[in-house]
Amino acid sequence: MNSCRGARTAMIVGAGVAGLTAATALAGAGWRVEIAEVAPLKATSGWGLCLTGPALRALAELGLADACLTAGYGMSVITHVDVDGEPAGQVRLPRLTGARRPAMAGIARPVLHRILHAEAEQRGVVVRQGLTVTAVDQEGELVRVRLSDGTVRLVALLVGADGIRSSTRSLLGLETSLDYQGQMVWRALVPRPQWVTGIHQFAGKAGTAGLVPISAGVAYVFLTENGVEQSVLPEAGLVPRLRQILKAFPGRMAEIRPLVSGSESVVRRPVLTTFLAGAWNRGHSVVIGDAAHAPAPQMASGAALAIEDGLVLAEELGRHGSVRAGLAAFVRRRRQRCRTLVETSVAIAGLERAQRHREAYPLTDGGHRLMAEPA
Numbered sequence: 533m534n535s536c537r538g539a540r541t542a543m544i545v546g547a548g549v550a551g552l553t554a555a556t557a558l559a560g561a562g563w564r565v566e567i568a569e570v571a572p573l574k575a576t577s578g579w580g581l582c583l584t585g586p587a588l589r590a591l592a593e594l595g596l597a598d599a600c601l602t603a604g605y606g607m608s609v610i611t612h613v614d615v616d617g618e619p620a621g622q623v624r625l626p627r628l629t630g631a632r633r634p635a636m637a638g639i640a641r642p643v644l645h646r647i648l649h650a651e652a653e654q655r656g657v658v659v660r661q662g663l664t665v666t667a668v669d670q671e672g673e674l675v676r677v678r679l680s681d682g683t684v685r686l687v688a689l690l691v692g693a694d695g696i697r698s699s700t701r702s703l704l705g706l707e708t709s710l711d712y713q714g715q716m717v718w719r720a721l722v723p724r725p726q727w728v729t730g731i732h733q734f735a736g737k738a739g740t741a742g743l744v745p746i747s748a749g750v751a752y753v754f755l756t757e758n759g760v761e762q763s764v765l766p767e768a769g770l771v772p773r774l775r776q777i778l779k780a781f782p783g784r785m786a787e788i789r790p791l792v793s794g795s796e797s798v799v800r801r802p803v804l805t806t807f808l809a810g811a812w813n814r815g816h817s818v819v820i821g822d823a824a825h826a827p828a829p830q831m832a833s834g835a836a837l838a839i840e841d842g843l844v845l846a847e848e849l850g851r852h853g854s855v856r857a858g859l860a861a862f863v864r865r866r867r868q869r870c871r872t873l874v875e876t877s878v879a880i881a882g883l884e885r886a887q888r889h890r891e892a893y894p895l896t897d898g899g900h901r902l903m904a905e906p907a
């Protein structure tokens with residue numbers, strides 16, 4: 533048995549965005565928190581992430597927005613370019629954390645994780661790597677959690693924050709499907725061209741591509757390949773394939789192709805979405821973040837939803853006398869917002885597959901307006 537035992541103790545599975553921010557919020561509310569993370573922490577994939585306004589707002593509540601802006605790249609405008617290379621409009625996003633800060637930030641994932649991890653540890657959270665959960669049983673008011681190193685914890689709260697393929701979700705018997713949206717997404721780090729001071733999105737004939745700055749010197753290229761089977765390419769084939777697909781894009785994307793050849797980091801992932809339509813909790817256990825609701829990356833809102841989850845979870849547990857009542861209130865507050873976001877992202881993916889990009893822009897804007905509402 534471990535010292536993390538009894539009332540107001542929590543075990544969190546997964547040290548991703550959801551797990552680390554939930555841990556920080558719970559520790560800030562007086563909980564003793566331990567995280568079991570299956571991977572070595574330095575293994576966080578090296579591509580970038582866009583933290584939209586709601587993500588920055590949630591990070592500001594944890595006192596972390598300025599650290600992310602300093603380490604990343606602040607911006608406020610999305611520029612759309614249509615299939616003929618013509619400007620298709622600019623969206624100026626609202627500054628949800630006040631006029632002093634930009635509307636959003638691009639940031640390298642390992643940098644974001646370092647910031648979140650440091651804050652969690654600062655608040656006393658214990659992060660154990662190379663560890664997972666193998667069994668979960670509710671025992672009265674406590675959860676008995678068996679870990680892969682053979683040790684056991686008896687905690688008041690178990691949080692599954694272990695991503696879209698969550699095994700905690702399975703251990704709890706919460707069923708959902710992972711839905712492939714017929715798209716593969718690419719990310720590649722490139723030197724930031726000077727004109728890239730916000731998000732640039734280009735509609736091509738067979739997909740969408742664009743750029744997001746993540747620091748003064750680095751941007752990431754994003755590209756969505758439409759109507760393809762889910763597949764894995766050999767490592768050596770990634771750069772040539774990405775450069776070939778980029779040929780189809782108009783205007784200034786042509787400047788980006790040669791930069792990709794020297795890219796240190798090219799990743800290609802299937803667009804998978806999920807939404808847990810049934811219960812998100814069992815007894816004193818709950819799943820959050822991508823484990824409960826994973827939108828397609830086109831909305832750039834998965835991280836925002838994950839961070840909001842952690843804040844709302846700590847808030848509702850603080851408001852209610854029992855963990856069960858707190859979890860029920862958490863799920864009530866989160867379900868509709870997360871469902872709408874996932875459904876909107878799926879609709880956008882469908883319009884992109886049908887090459888109806890202009891119809892997708894209002895959906896994207898509507899999704900951002902919804903997310904601008906308080907969590």
Ligand SMILES: Cc1cc2nc3c(=O)[nH]c(=O)nc-3n(C[C@H](O)[C@H](O)[C@H](O)COP(=O)(O)OP(=O)(O)OC[C@H]3O[C@@H](n4cnc5c(N)ncnc54)[C@H](O)[C@@H]3O)c2cc1C
Nearest residue numbers: 546548549550570582664694695821822829832833834835
């Ligand atoms: C290509 C791509 C680009 C994206 N771009 C954006 C973007 O720009 N903006 C945005 O907001 N969102 C973006 N998203 C979505 C975003 O990455 C996710 O919504 C977000 O990371 C979810 O956080 P999470 O903590 O729930 O899950 P994850 O980030 O997946 O973290 C889960 C953690 O749990 C660990 N884990 C897994 N299984 C176990 C286990 N059995 N035991 C213990 N630990 C385990 C993992 O190692 C990981 O550390 C993108 C997604 C993809 C695929």
